[in-house]
Amino acid sequence: MCNAQRLGLKFLVGLADPEIARWMEREHGEVETYPLFEHAEVSAEGEFMSSNFFRIVWRAMELVRELLDSGISVFFIDVDVHLLQDPHLYLSSNCDLVYQQNHCGADAPARTAMEVTEPNSGLYLVKSRWASKQFLSEILLNKPADRKSGEKYSHAERVQIQYWEHLKRWYGFQRAVLSQLPEENDKERKKHVAKFCAADSHKFATGWALERDNFSIIKSEVIALHINCITGRQNKIDKLRNLSLWCP
Numbered sequence: 001m002c003n004a005q006r007l008g009l010k011f012l013v014g015l016a017d018p019e020i021a022r023w024m025e026r027e028h029g030e031v032e033t034y035p036l037f038e039h040a041e042v043s044a045e046g047e048f049m050s051s052n053f054f055r056i057v058w059r060a061m062e063l064v065r066e067l068l069d070s071g072i073s074v075f076f077i078d079v080d081v082h083l084l085q086d087p088h089l090y091l092s093s094n095c096d097l098v099y100q101q102n103h104c105g106a107d108a109p110a111r112t113a114m115e116v117t118e119p120n121s122g123l124y125l126v127k128s129r130w131a132s133k134q135f136l137s138e139i140l141l142n143k144p145a146d147r148k149s150g151e152k153y154s155h156a157e158r159v160q161i162q163y164w165e166h167l168k169r170w171y172g173f174q175r176a177v178l179s180q181l182p183e184e185n186d187k188e189r190k191k192h193v194a195k196f197c198a199a200d201s202h203k204f205a206t207g208w209a210l211e212r213d214n215f216s217i218i219k220s221e222v223i224a225l226h227i228n229c230i231t232g233r234q235n236k237i238d239k240l241r242n243l244s245l246w247c248p
Helices: 001-007 018-027 051-068 130-140 158-171 212-221 232-241
Strands: 012-015 032-035 074-077 081-082 098-099 120-126 176-181 194-199 224-226
Touching: 001 081, 012 018, 012 051, 018 032, 018 194, 051 120, 051 130, 051 158, 074 224, 098 130, 120 130, 120 158, 120 224, 130 158, 130 194, 158 194
Parallel strands: 012 032, 098 194, 176 194
Antiparallel strands: 074 120, 081 224, 098 120
């Protein structure tokens, strides 16, 4: 949040935890927030793969889809995405969807994506267009029923997996063409075919860039760094501090 404020960006914070909602109102009353759940106490931390985690990430995508119907294009980021530069100019393209590539290996990945490259559902831009709305609607048709706390979800019920499977499906049936940002920013959109764009994996980096040596190589060009591929809030904070990026 402090990085978005530092960059002068306007943003909306989706809140699942009522305790955090009360803290936000008390400490940051100027920030616009939106409760993800009505009359629900999702107060336990949404640990990765917990029942609360699944409820939160699916509800977040539902909110994005609802905003599209209001004529609003949405740049969605998870709470563990660290913005280093204003992404607006980079994302101002004629793409229906811009997504972040997901790489957790130790080596620097290729900058461009293939149609089978895994996306990350924690950072994406969707335009308020038919293709974007339809794409998210089809993913949301696979939303699992809510589980009680402690009950397990399957691997296939993750938003991340459904997002990836539907992306490959749209490419495979030629409902969308893959373009690369920034080099194909102005590539023409075909009539009746969606244009989905993979963001440069160094400018919009994921877990592979969390190693100090990797990050030092790309630091000057990184727009957004996703602190994923590691779990636990304190571990993520420690990683940011290790990279001298922690913004309290």
